[in-house]
Amino acid sequence: MKSRNQALINIARQKFDVCVIGGGATGSGCALDSQLRGLTIALVDAGDFAGATSSTSTKIEHGGVRYLEEAVKDLDPAQYHVVTRALHERIRMLKNAPHLSRTMEFLLPCFRWADVGYYDVGLKMYDWVSGNASLSPSHFLSKEETLRRMPTLRRSHLVGSIAYADGQFDGARYNITLVVTFAEAGGEPLNYARVIAFEKDSSGQLKAAEVEDRVTGKRFVIQATVFVNATGPFSDTVRALATPGIAPRTRLSKGIHILLPFEVMPSADAMLIPKTEDGRVLFAVPWMGRLLVGTTEQEINVHDELYVTKDEVEYVLHHLNQYLKRPVTADQVVSGIAGARPLVSNGDSRDTKKLARDDELEIDSKTGLISIMGGKWTTHRAMAEDTINAVQERLGAPKTQSPTRNRPLAGADRYTPDYWQKLVREQSVSDETAHHLAGKFGTAAEQVLDIARRETDLSSPILNDLPQLRAEVAFCARHEMAVTIEDVLFRRLGIQLYSWRSAIHAAPVVASILARELGWSGESTRSATRQYVEKINRYLQLAGLAPEPFSDSEISSISANVFNAKGR
Numbered sequence: 001m002k003s004r005n006q007a008l009i010n011i012a013r014q015k016f017d018v019c020v021i022g023g024g025a026t027g028s029g030c031a032l033d034s035q036l037r038g039l040t041i042a043l044v045d046a047g048d049f050a051g052a053t054s055s056t057s058t059k060i061e062h063g064g065v066r067y068l069e070e071a072v073k074d075l076d077p078a079q080y081h082v083v084t085r086a087l088h089e090r091i092r093m094l095k096n097a098p099h100l101s102r103t104m105e106f107l108l109p110c111f112r113w114a115d116v117g118y119y120d121v122g123l124k125m126y127d128w129v130s131g132n133a134s135l136s137p138s139h140f141l142s143k144e145e146t147l148r149r150m151p152t153l154r155r156s157h158l159v160g161s162i163a164y165a166d167g168q169f170d171g172a173r174y175n176i177t178l179v180v181t182f183a184e185a186g187g188e189p190l191n192y193a194r195v196i197a198f199e200k201d202s203s204g205q206l207k208a209a210e211v212e213d214r215v216t217g218k219r220f221v222i223q224a225t226v227f228v229n230a231t232g233p234f235s236d237t238v239r240a241l242a243t244p245g246i247a248p249r250t251r252l253s254k255g256i257h258i259l260l261p262f263e264v265m266p267s268a269d270a271m272l273i274p275k276t277e278d279g280r281v282l283f284a285v286p287w288m289g290r291l292l293v294g295t296t297e298q299e300i301n302v303h304d305e306l307y308v309t310k311d312e313v314e315y316v317l318h319h320l321n322q323y324l325k326r327p328v329t330a331d332q333v334v335s336g337i338a339g340a341r342p343l344v345s346n347g348d349s350r351d352t353k354k355l356a357r358d359d360e361l362e363i364d365s366k367t368g369l370i371s372i373m374g375g376k377w378t379t380h381r382a383m384a385e386d387t388i389n390a391v392q393e394r395l396g397a398p399k400t401q402s403p404t405r406n407r408p409l410a411g412a413d414r415y416t417p418d419y420w421q422k423l424v425r426e427q428s429v430s431d432e433t434a435h436h437l438a439g440k441f442g443t444a445a446e447q448v449l450d451i452a453r454r455e456t457d458l459s460s461p462i463l464n465d466l467p468q469l470r471a472e473v474a475f476c477a478r479h480e481m482a483v484t485i486e487d488v489l490f491r492r493l494g495i496q497l498y499s500w501r502s503a504i505h506a507a508p509v510v511a512s513i514l515a516r517e518l519g520w521s522g523e524s525t526r527s528a529t530r531q532y533v534e535k536i537n538r539y540l541q542l543a544g545l546a547p548e549p550f551s552d553s554e555i556s557s558i559s560a561n562v563f564n565a566k567g568r
């Protein structure tokens with residue numbers, strides 16, 4: 001990917017066929033699809049790519065067992081449509097980025113024989129709806145087999161479990177990889193660029209977007225023939241920029257996850273808790289050496305700040321503990337994430353958990369704005385395909401097939417499941433580092449290791465007890481447009497998910513490398529570090545995690561710990 005400065009120059013200089021607003025899963029999918037169909041595209045995001053909902057999901061490529069249950073119970077065709085479409089799309093996500101996704105078995109523990117019957121039938125239906133997109137048939141596991149695969153499960157009254165398969169993926173990296181693939185195909189992505197207004201021609205059609213560069217505060221204009229609004233939770237805000245006073249279409253539902261030590265449930269399989277007290281499902285999924293558990297559902301407003309609260313931690317632990325032989329306590333929680341589901345609504349007053357996760361394409365004939373709203377991560381590609389079909393129609397261009405159905409993403413070429421062993425053999429890295437690099441970058445791991453070999457001060461790990469290398473920070477700044485500490489620690493390398501405390505300790509190292517890559521002064525490096533450390537420390541406080549969050553003097557001493565930017 002080009003540098004951010006170069007992207008700014010290129011974007012302000014030309015007129016594009018399409019400007020995609022929003023670099024989450026949906027917008028990045030739209031940008032890639034249209035670029036591969038031969039259009040010229042600018043993709044802008046107000047924050048980092050994957051900086052909103054797309055990095056906060058449960059990271060499951062699925063049709064949704066609960067949604068299928070609701071589709072059948074409520075005879076809801078919209079819900080059924082989402083399930084069938086997503087079941088077919090999960091296969092494409094798995095194939096197009098095998099380094100970022102994998103098939104996983106989910107065990108649904110049963111404590112009564114009646115439940116075995118009910119869930120067995122339900123999951124057979126899930127298999128049946130999957131049709132030729134089935135990953136593997138669901139099947140019953142005895143109590144002994146269930147406990148062998150999930151040894152920390154509660155034994156009493158357990159009669160067995162039903163196992164079924166879905167996909168699991170790295171949401172933040174999948175999103176960044178969509179953007180990298182788009183850029184490699186010739187597209188122009190730009191993060192930290194917020195659309196703040198539109199310009200219209202004499203007939204009221206959008207002709208340009210006014211954009212604020214959030215790094216420098218400067219404003220510039222992007223000219224395009226078609227504007228696609230793929231801003232997820234912010235869809236209504238952008239629709240209102242084009243048509244002030246337009247009726248809102250989205251409702252937002254907050255969902256959180258917590259991360260726990262893997263030892264809490266040491267298993268290669270995930271667990272589905274089929275019914276919480278508020279009639280939802282909860283997942284406990286092995287994730288990058290941790291256990292990711294969630295989620296919750298609470299309606300919120302677009303401006304509400306997203307963080308994990310103490311009550312939410314207790315809610316998740318309360319339900320998880322009913323399934324474990326040894327209860328987990330809040331002091332074992334290592335980190336968390338909160339996100340907002342963008343759900344499409346027609347003024348429907350139903351509880352958000354009852355709203356279908358379907359998407360909707362709105363083409364505003366008065367302004368020409370195309371808004372793609374709602375949907376799921378799993379259906380992002382299909383949503384993009386529909387959107388770009390509509391874009392081609394609007395441009396009067398011949399309609400072409402979407403090239404993204406079978407298009408490997410960056411890092412997928414030459415990738416095989418044992419690719420990490422090649423790194424161990426040929427690049428002399430530890431098993432742990434090789435696994436980590438292959439899982440985050442695919443075959444682009446070799447470029448990271450190339451940096452580590454040439455610039456020896458970047459060859460060591462960021463923190464001694466974690467596999468992430470300093471070279472990865474430089475790679476993310478040079479090739480993935482990372483410009484903040486959080487861009488690196490959360491979305492690109494995953495340390496912020498692994499542990500908030502580790503992220504705090506890693507911050508000065510990451511800041512020092514970013515300073516060198518991006519030309520920050522010593523003062524801005526210390527101030528960026530302090531701001532990041534304070535933010536993560538606040539997350540620790542709000543989630544009520546023990547031991548005590550860092551004190552002011554500890555924060556000061558960590559933030560002052562940046563090494564000399566010119567020190568190599």
Ligand SMILES: Cc1cc2nc3c(=O)[nH]c(=O)nc-3n(C[C@H](O)[C@H](O)[C@H](O)COP(=O)(O)OP(=O)(O)OC[C@H]3O[C@@H](n4cnc5c(N)ncnc54)[C@H](O)[C@@H]3O)c2cc1C
Nearest residue numbers: 022024025026046052053054057058060195232255377378
């Ligand atoms: C808790 C939770 C769990 C979930 N689990 C799953 C799951 O397991 N599987 C699944 O398939 N789906 C799941 N989902 C749903 C899925 O995450 C979302 O459907 C998807 O990520 C939405 O992507 P998006 O690109 O539409 O929105 P976002 O990722 O929010 O992207 C929108 C982008 O638009 C940008 N933007 C906003 N305003 C502007 C502007 N004015 N100018 C420029 N850019 C702007 C934002 O900065 C943002 O990056 C889950 C969602 C949540 C919240």
